[in-house]
Amino acid sequence: MSVPTSCGVFPAAFPLDVPLDVPLDAILGAALDGTADPRERIRHFSSPLTRMLLSSEGLTTTLLESMAGEPLHLTCLAQLRTPARDTGNGVPALLRIDGGGDVLVRYSATTRTGGQALSVNHVVARLGLAPGLEPCLTSRSIPLGPALTAAGTGYRRTLLDAGRRPWTGDDGPGRPAAYKTYLVWHSDDPLALINELFNPSAVPAA
Numbered sequence: 001m002s003v004p005t006s007c008g009v010f011p012a013a014f015p016l017d018v019p020l021d022v023p024l025d026a027i028l029g030a031a032l033d034g035t036a037d038p039r040e041r042i043r044h045f046s047s048p049l050t051r052m053l054l055s056s057e058g059l060t061t062t063l064l065e066s067m068a069g070e071p072l073h074l075t076c077l078a079q080l081r082t083p084a085r086d087t088g089n090g091v092p093a094l095l096r097i098d099g100g101g102d103v104l105v106r107y108s109a110t111t112r113t114g115g116q117a118l119s120v121n122h123v124v125a126r127l128g129l130a131p132g133l134e135p136c137l138t139s140r141s142i143p144l145g146p147a148l149t150a151a152g153t154g155y156r157r158t159l160l161d162a163g164r165r166p167w168t169g170d171d172g173p174g175r176p177a178a179y180k181t182y183l184v185w186h187s188d189d190p191l192a193l194i195n196e197l198f199n200p201s202a203v204p205a206a
Helices: 024-028 038-042 048-055 060-068 091-095 133-138 144-150
Strands: 073-083 102-111 117-126 157-169 172-186 189-198
Touching: 038 048, 038 157, 048 060, 048 157, 048 172, 060 102, 060 117, 060 144, 091 117, 091 189, 102 133, 133 144, 144 189, 157 189
Parallel strands: none
Antiparallel strands: 073 102, 102 117, 117 189, 157 172, 172 189
């Protein structure tokens, strides 16, 4: 499987690129404009499929399956609980949790039947918001989006960031790859920060 890490090292710190000097209500609301607006960066991708994938507020798994033409599978790469303060500046505030409170940090890959990873996902999630949510967050067989939908939550999402990051895997080191970062809500509470990095062999990053 081609995944953008080396030696199985998965850092707890979330790759949060939104400017932390922007007021929180601006980050989460409609006040984003100019270069701070991820929608503006998405427009610079030449592939309409990539633009659709990055801008969609729907289920990424469903879109990737449509692009791949086959059912995809979840592969859990790493999972741990850690204090929220260890996941990076700004993350506790975005998740509205005390820095000393525990969060779930999870890495997974969405893979084809043959094992090729189409995306690698970094999740930092709150725990204890509601009964029944933790199995969705920790499932090793059902992707997070479909699991939350089946549980009756996770419909509201806020796009925070999008752009390009290096994909380092079996097919070459450091290739530019498209990514998006968004916040998933449970009712009026932030539930999880998700970063999805897409294999450039499947999702054009130009």
